[in-house]
Amino acid sequence: MTHQSRITQGRKFDQVRNGAAEIFLRDGFSGASVDDIARSARVSKATLYSYFPDKRLMFREVLRSTLDDAFKQLPFDPDQSGPASEALPIIMTGLAQWLMTEPRLHLHRVVIAEAARFPEDAQTYDRTMNDRIVAPLARLIEGWIALDEVRLHDAMTSARQMVAMLIGQLQHRALLDGADLAPDRADDTAAATASLFLAAYS
Amino acid sequence: MTHQSRITQGRKFDQVRNGAAEIFLRDGFSGASVDDIARSARVSKATLYSYFPDKRLMFREVLRSTLDDAFKQLPFDPDQSGPASEALPIIMTGLAQWLMTEPRLHLHRVVIAEAARFPEDAQTYDRTMNDRIVAPLARLIEGWIALDEVRLHDAMTSARQMVAMLIGQLQHRALLDGADLAPDRADDTAAATASLFLAAYS
DNA sequence: GTCTATATACGGATAGAC
DNA sequence: GTCTATCCGTATATAGAC
Numbered sequence: 001m002t003h004q005s006r007i008t009q010g011r012k013f014d015q016v017r018n019g020a021a022e023i024f025l026r027d028g029f030s031g032a033s034v035d036d037i038a039r040s041a042r043v044s045k046a047t048l049y050s051y052f053p054d055k056r057l058m059f060r061e062v063l064r065s066t067l068d069d070a071f072k073q074l075p076f077d078p079d080q081s082g083p084a085s086e087a088l089p090i091i092m093t094g095l096a097q098w099l100m101t102e103p104r105l106h107l108h109r110v111v112i113a114e115a116a117r118f119p120e121d122a123q124t125y126d127r128t129m130n131d132r133i134v135a136p137l138a139r140l141i142e143g144w145i146a147l148d149e150v151r152l153h154d155a156m157t158s159a160r161q162m163v164a165m166l167i168g169q170l171q172h173r174a175l176l177d178g179a180d181l182a183p184d185r186a187d188d189t190a191a192a193t194a195s196l197f198l199a200a201y202s
Numbered sequence: 203m204t205h206q207s208r209i210t211q212g213r214k215f216d217q218v219r220n221g222a223a224e225i226f227l228r229d230g231f232s233g234a235s236v237d238d239i240a241r242s243a244r245v246s247k248a249t250l251y252s253y254f255p256d257k258r259l260m261f262r263e264v265l266r267s268t269l270d271d272a273f274k275q276l277p278f279d280p281d282q283s284g285p286a287s288e289a290l291p292i293i294m295t296g297l298a299q300w301l302m303t304e305p306r307l308h309l310h311r312v313v314i315a316e317a318a319r320f321p322e323d324a325q326t327y328d329r330t331m332n333d334r335i336v337a338p339l340a341r342l343i344e345g346w347i348a349l350d351e352v353r354l355h356d357a358m359t360s361a362r363q364m365v366a367m368l369i370g371q372l373q374h375r376a377l378l379d380g381a382d383l384a385p386d387r388a389d390d391t392a393a394a395t396a397s398l399f400l401a402a403y404s
Numbered sequence: 405g406t407c408t409a410t411a412t413a414c415g416g417a418t419a420g421a422c
Numbered sequence: 423g424t425c426t427a428t429c430c431g432t433a434t435a436t437a438g439a440c
Contacts (some may be wrong), residue, residue, distance in 0.1 A: 034433075046437090049407055113230060160371060236417080256417080
């Protein structure tokens with residue numbers, strides 16, 4: 001096991017996967033054509049099919065690897081220290097920027113769009129977001145509760161609420177409006193989210 | 203102008219539009235085939251094309267009319283009276299149930315999925331949700347502020363936050379999880395949303 | 405291993421009968 | 423106005439040369 005155990009072999013595997021990702025994330029599953037993918041990957045169609053048995057598995061691999069990549073950069077520092085009133089706005093700002101940076105925006109759209117056709121992958125996406133974002137945030141809140149910086153309440157619920165607020169206000173609107181993501185608006189939204197929580201619980 | 207001025211003429215117009223809606227809302231634009239639509243509408247393809255010049259316009263008419271239908275039932279009573287602490291949970295519960303009832307759930311998915319291909323319709327959707335949900339809610343909040351039931355703050359911001367919380371926690375997860383929408387969970391989420399707001403501002 | 409060329413089916417759209 | 427039958431481009435997938 002000196003190398004990966006996944007089937008990532010073949011000289012052009014990454015080239016193919018990246019080309020497929022570009023097209024699938026832009027056009028969705030049904031909207032993407034294998035010809036476009038081959039062009040984007042600069043490979044022939046026959047080469048594509050030497051790596052993947054069909055279009056569906058190509059798509060699933062794109063979802064899997066894109067989700068994997070999405071967390072290469074951490075949404076926020078899980079060991080954030082300092083009082084809640086200072087740390088929370090920083091955390092929300094980091095999370096907001098994380099949510100608004102590609103490929104997370106396109107991934108979000110495509111997963112929702114194809115959830116009925118690829119229910120397992122949609123659930124994996126949902127579960128991963130919970131495990132990697134909501135749960136760590138809840139643990140931070142519990143820490144503040146233990147230190148009496150924040151009033152006792154259900155931390156998991158408020159973590160979910162804050163994440164939903166950011167996703168709803170930022171990703172949702174960015175996808176609908178297409179308005180080129182003004183980063184300062186993300187910061188404002190993050191600050192308002194932290195304020196609401198702090199007003200309620202501190 | 204005794205009748206509609208829109209081009210809703212022809213005996214089978216509704217039949218065609220409803221059949222198209224069923225397939226488009228289920229499969230998205232690219233995933234839907236005109237053959238499926240014809241079958242679902244129980245009409246021949248030639249008949250479809252006698253009502254719509256092409257598939258794209260068929261899709262846009264489905265979005266338009268479905269969005270129209272979505273507001274036939276009001277999301278909540280805009281003249282809700284009574285103190286904020288009683289009225290707000292009722293309003294949030296009504297809104298939560300509204301969001302979780304078809305065809306709103308499928309419409310939400312499809313609009314996001316196709317926002318890049320149909321940007322105007324995505325913006326119309328976004329604007330309509332704001333005008334019909336967020337803005338009325340903000341006006342209610344301003345009423346409570348005027349009566350000193352709620353502390354002074356930016357009502358539009360908190361209205362946006364609450365709506366985003368509901369959409370993010372309910373629609374979002376229902377679409378990803380497919381888990382048959384347990385209505386009592388919608389009620390819990392609505393109650394928690396109202397609680398957060400009231401804890402922060404009353 | 406990767407390509408060109410092709411098999412085969414299905415897509416959107418239309419002609420013409422009734 | 424609505425249908426049956428069909429056009430024709432494009433889709434996914436593969437055979438066979440190199």
